Amino acid sequence: MTDHLLKFDNVSVIFRIGGGLGLFGSERVVALKDVSFDIPDKPGISALVGESGSGKTTIARLIMGLLRPTSGTVLYKGKEIREWVETDKERFRREVQTVFQDPYGIYNPYYKVDRVLYLALQKLLHVNDSGQATSMIIDAMKTLGMRPEEVLGRYPHQLSGGERQRLMLVLSLLIKPRLLIADEPVSMIDASLRAIFLENLLDLKNKIGISCLYITHDLITANYVADEVLVLCHGRLVEAGRGEEVIREPLHPYTRLLVDSMLLPDPRARASIGASLIDVRKLSELKPEKGCVFRYRCPYAMKICEEREPLLIEAGGTRRVACYLYEGQAV
Ligand SMILES: Nc1ncnc2c1ncn2[C@@H]1O[C@H](COP(=O)(O)OP(=O)(O)O)[C@@H](O)[C@H]1O
Ligand SMILES: [Mg+2]
Numbered sequence: 001m002t003d004h005l006l007k008f009d010n011v012s013v014i015f016r017i018g019g020g021l022g023l024f025g026s027e028r029v030v031a032l033k034d035v036s037f038d039i040p041d042k043p044g045i046s047a048l049v050g051e052s053g054s055g056k057t058t059i060a061r062l063i064m065g066l067l068r069p070t071s072g073t074v075l076y077k078g079k080e081i082r083e084w085v086e087t088d089k090e091r092f093r094r095e096v097q098t099v100f101q102d103p104y105g106i107y108n109p110y111y112k113v114d115r116v117l118y119l120a121l122q123k124l125l126h127v128n129d130s131g132q133a134t135s136m137i138i139d140a141m142k143t144l145g146m147r148p149e150e151v152l153g154r155y156p157h158q159l160s161g162g163e164r165q166r167l168m169l170v171l172s173l174l175i176k177p178r179l180l181i182a183d184e185p186v187s188m189i190d191a192s193l194r195a196i197f198l199e200n201l202l203d204l205k206n207k208i209g210i211s212c213l214y215i216t217h218d219l220i221t222a223n224y225v226a227d228e229v230l231v232l233c234h235g236r237l238v239e240a241g242r243g244e245e246v247i248r249e250p251l252h253p254y255t256r257l258l259v260d261s262m263l264l265p266d267p268r269a270r271a272s273i274g275a276s277l278i279d280v281r282k283l284s285e286l287k288p289e290k291g292c293v294f295r296y297r298c299p300y301a302m303k304i305c306e307e308r309e310p311l312l313i314e315a316g317g318t319r320r321v322a323c324y325l326y327e328g329q330a331v
Contacts, residue, residue: 004075005179005211006039006063011072013235014056031058031237033071038310039179039228041077043209045201047243048220049258050232056215059232060183063213064098076179094124097177099168099185113159114152119172124175140173141209144200162193169200173208180204180212186221198225219262223247228318231255234293237312241319251321254294292323300325 015029032055039046048056061067062074065085074081076096084092108116117137121127127136140150146166156164165185172180182201186194202225204210216222222229226243231252239252250256285292292310295301304324312322 004038005041011035011069014070044227045212047226048215054232055235095178098103099182140170162189183215221266
């Protein structure tokens, strides 16, 4: 037995783009480099935070078995994801569920949502009685504070983005996965529905003991739901620890930048903190080839940061940080 539900062990993902005919050479994109973390086998929400392009969706795709690591291993309950998909796919799909940014794509536009939910219950739980399925769906909707009469009987396009997202959580409540992967689930829904969705996510943790990897670029929502926070910068895990500690006292300058941006939503105020969040298109220009990936934007960058990449070290309790500002780095 293992005490980890999910374990990333030194995982790197390198994409090669272009140069198919060898005419222009191919470019390597290091989407993840030596990423190690785990999600314990107990109810809880781990938030994976980082700017756009930092490798968050790549992590989600690895967990779902849609992508294999270039090196390193990804284990679910001690067994490689690839093995789950090859030998026990049905159980894996039932235990590890996903909520996408906009789940519109999974809804068949010609089916009413009742039918979409019924088909999912039939496939994953072998419920073959539509009457029984309907009453299960109604109960689950009520548990999450949705009004079945306002949603059932409609086609997917007749629902709001927020309602479609919450229906994914209704499905989770019914299927009771062990691990829920939510990749930017609230980024396309408005603020009022966002809070309700996050409450529902907490309900799933508290009522059915779910573990969740909640992926977001937004530390405010992470702060609201997360027990643990994992901070990703240019494909590197730069900080990890208990949610309230990481947010109250961020160690890595990149995490400080994220926290300051959360506290100061006004860009003019942010300009005073020495570094700033930047446009996605400029990210690759701001990523050094060598040394610490954050050093071009770091107000504390030192000589050593140019030479060698800092390792993720223990920083007391469950805290880990990859930065030369902290002791224990072999220099
Ligand atoms: N299939 C792919 N081919 C080439 N590059 C990719 C592919 N998928 C992602 N990338 C690159 O990997 C990096 C991380 O992407 P992604 O995981 O989608 O980041 P995030 O979800 O944090 O925005 C980005 O630089 C992105 O352009
Ligand atoms: Mg993404």
